[in-house]
Amino acid sequence: MASRPAKPPPSLEHAAIPWLLAVAFATAAPHAAHLPLWITLLVGSAFLWRGWLWQQNGRMPPRWLLALLVFFGSAGIAWQFHTLFGRDAGVALLVFFMALKPMEMRTRRDAMVVIMLGFFLLLTHYFYSQSIPTGIWLLASTTLLTAALIRLHGGPQPVGAILRYAGLLLAQAIPFMLIVFLLFPRISGPLWGLPQDAYSGLTGLSDKMSPGSLNNLIQSGAIAFRVQFSGDPPKQSQLYWRGPVLNDYDGQTWRGQTNTLQRPSQTPVIEARGKTYSYVTTLEPHNQRWLLALDLPVSLPDGSAFSPTFETRIREPLVSRGRYAFTSTVDFVVNRQETPGLLKQALHLPPGFNPLSRELANEWRSEFKSPEQISIAALRFFRQEAFFYTLQPPLLGEHAVDEFLFTTRRGFCEHFASAYVFLMRAAGVPSRVVTGYQGGEINPVDGYLTVRQSDAHAWAEIWLAEQGWVRVDPTAAIAPSRIEQGINAALPSGDPLPALVRIDTNWLRTLRNRWEAANNAWNQWVLGYNPERQRDVLSRLGLSEPDWRNMTAALATLCGITLLIVTLWTLKRRKVLTPAQCAWQRFCFRLKRVGIVRADWEGPLAFAARVAREHPEFGVLTSKAAGHFADLHYGTGRPEQLQQLKQCTRSLAHLAKRQPSSRRNRN
Structure with a gap:
């Protein structure tokens, strides 16, 4: 018996092609923000070429030409990224192939390849951004992909009818999405991060400080962390958020210690003399091992410990947003007795630098008999001389402290803290630089305290017998409004600050607060839905021991019930045919x-x-x-x-x- 000839694949309707081009563009366009310019131009040209061919009903390019484009495009991507593997190179290849596939799209099978590639390409956007606008764009693109499937298999229909049908199908999937989101066992760490890309684009404080190093950070309006207090927060002037402590000085740069986590026997002795505050910080990733805590914490999160300089450190760098619970006091005495080695290190100065500053410190040392009086003399010097607080100080040379104290007298917190600590050490008073953030702004929409990179700050600590380590903020002697009202109140109007910080219009501030509150809710409950938060939510819903077995059983049961409800609803709406x-x-x-x-x-x-x-x-x-x-x-x-x-x-x-x-x- 002769075999029947193979049935040719169904051809693609001419009127369906714009849907597929729209799908390809919607799924690839956001990647233009991080792709090299030449790839973006090449992909855009391919889309325009295919659109022109459709409009003119022209012939498709020959396969040999497409093969050449694939070869040279892939070679160019390999040259650009030095590999064809990894996140960036892989995404570039996918976008490039998405632009070329419509050039050979003749059958429904080719159209299905475009649609499936579009679904896959949507996932790659979360490698770069997990924000609310990204989620909205991907939801709209998913609706468009579903509509393209309906148009491909359902024939010509009004555009509005196709989009409504696609929206209805996706709406039926929402209950399943919520059930899977709540009950599917979570994993620790960023779901969308790749190891080789996890550390890119992270900003924040550094473990070293030289003149001007905090300048760029202060000019950023990005959020460093958010804080939720269990009660009323401390006053603005008490909001010192402790970060890296810098002990080593080479004449130009202050650097932190490389100590790892502290042994329990070295835990600092903290005497709380006032009210304690319980709070949870939501810290943005900064690829470092320190956490930001209200100075000074008396209770640390699990998995963290004090360093010898009272930093709160964790074992691994923070490469994804994290939530940490603290209890702190702002009125304390810490380490009345200190180790000789640490005190010796807090007196070290490199020889040969800043002779004028050393001479001034020696005068104070001869004139005043106690470290407290020497500190008061230094602060009086800052207040009485013509110092100016500004983010646009002149550059400093080899003897940076001398030039700042006796010539330029213009700078911001890092200049004052560095000069103060140098003077104290030269006068024989153990001291060190502390960096972190000062202040913050309560968002009235959600009640969170928002601390931005522009709140970055540097202050000093000196060690006094029977008093331990005492905070001294030289900036408060020059610009007290910086501590009491924030950096915006302390700077001249011409100094650069991000627009988000300079906002002084009520409706703009309200709009910013609402947007940041929405982002915070998204971060807390969607991106921050980690195993700990999942256990907490499920415990409140009645799962006393939410392990993976219980969650799997609940997931299967709820999905089955939801499927039954949707089926009954669909059957009820189904019309009886005559x-x-x-x-x-x-x-x-x-x-x-x-x-x-x-x-x-x-x-x-x-x-x-x-x-x-x-x-x-x-x-x-x-x-x-x-x-x-x-x-x-x-x-x-x-x-x-x-x-x-x-x-x-x-x-x-x-x-x-x-x-x-x-x-x-x-x-």
Whole structure:
């Protein structure tokens, strides 16, 4: 028996191509923000070329030309990224292939490749951004992808009807999405981060400080962390958020210690003399091992410990947003007794630098008998001389402290803290630089205290017998408004600050607060839905021991119940077909088998007229069937017309067999 010839794949409708081009563009366009310019231009040119070919009904480029484009494009990506693997190179290849695939799109199978590639390409956007706008764009793109599937298999329909149908399908998936989100076992760490890319683009404090190093950080309006207090927060002037402590000085740069986590026996002795504050910080990733805590914490999060200089450190660098619970006091005495080695280190100065500052410190040391009086003399010097607080200080040379104290006298917190600690050490008072943040702003929408990079600050600590380490902020002697009201109140109007910090219009501030509160909720409950938060939520919902077995059982049960509810809802909305409608649908199904598809929105007479124009060999029979159905459906027909409609279906089967094979196989 001779084998039947293979049926050619269904060809692609000309009117469906714009849907697929829109899908390709929507899924690839956001990547233009991080792709090299030449790749973006190449991809954009490919989309424009394909759109022009569709409009002109032109011929597709030959396969040899596409092969050359693939070869040279892949080679260019390999040259740009020095590899074809990894996040950036892989995404660039996917975007490039998405731009070229429409160039060979001739059948429905090719169209399905574009749609599936679009779904996959959507996932890659979370490698770069997990913000609310990204989520909204991806939701809109998913709707467009679903609509393209409907258009591809459902034939011509009004655009609004296709989009509504796609939205309805996605709305039915929302309950399943919520159930899976709540119950699917979470994993620790960033879901969308790759190891080789986890450390890129992270900003914040550094473990070293030289003149001007905090300048760029202070000019950033990015959020460093948010704080949720369990009660009323401390006053603005008490909000010192302790970060890296800098002990080593080489004449130009202050550097922190490389100590790892502290042994329990070295835990500092902290005497709280006032109220304690409990709070949770949500810290943005900074690729370092320190946490930001209100100075000074008396209770640390699990997995953290004090360093010898009272930094709160964790074992691994922070490369994803984290939540940490603290209890702190702002009135304390710490380490009345200190190790000799640490005190010796807090007195070290490199020889040969800043002779004028050393001379001034020696004068104070001879004149005053106690470290407290020396510190008071230094602060009085800052207040009485003509120092200016500014983010635009002049550059300093080899003897940076001398030039700042006696020549330029213009600087910001790091200049004052560095000069103060140098003077103290030169006068024999153990001291060190502390960096972190000072202040913050309560968002009235959600009640969180927002601390920005522009709140970055540097201050000093000196060690006094029987008093331990005491905070001294030289900036407060020059610009007290910086500590009491924030950096915006302390700087001249011409100094650069981010627009988010300079906002002084009520409606703009309200708009900013609402947007940041929405972002915070997104971060806390969507991106920050980690294993700990999942256990907490499920415990509140009644799962006392939410391990993976209980969560899997609950997931299966709830998904089954939801599926049953959606099925019953769908069946309830399903219309009961009349015998005439059933007969008409069987006739249309027969026509579909020979490649003639009726759109859902086409009436019987309009469909018959189109068939007569485009397929005259079926026009007469379709007109008869459509006429019988129209009479029966609209109540003017005779009972025998139902049998005549069914006879049209049988006649159509015989007519289709007599058509050439090419006609039977066409779309």
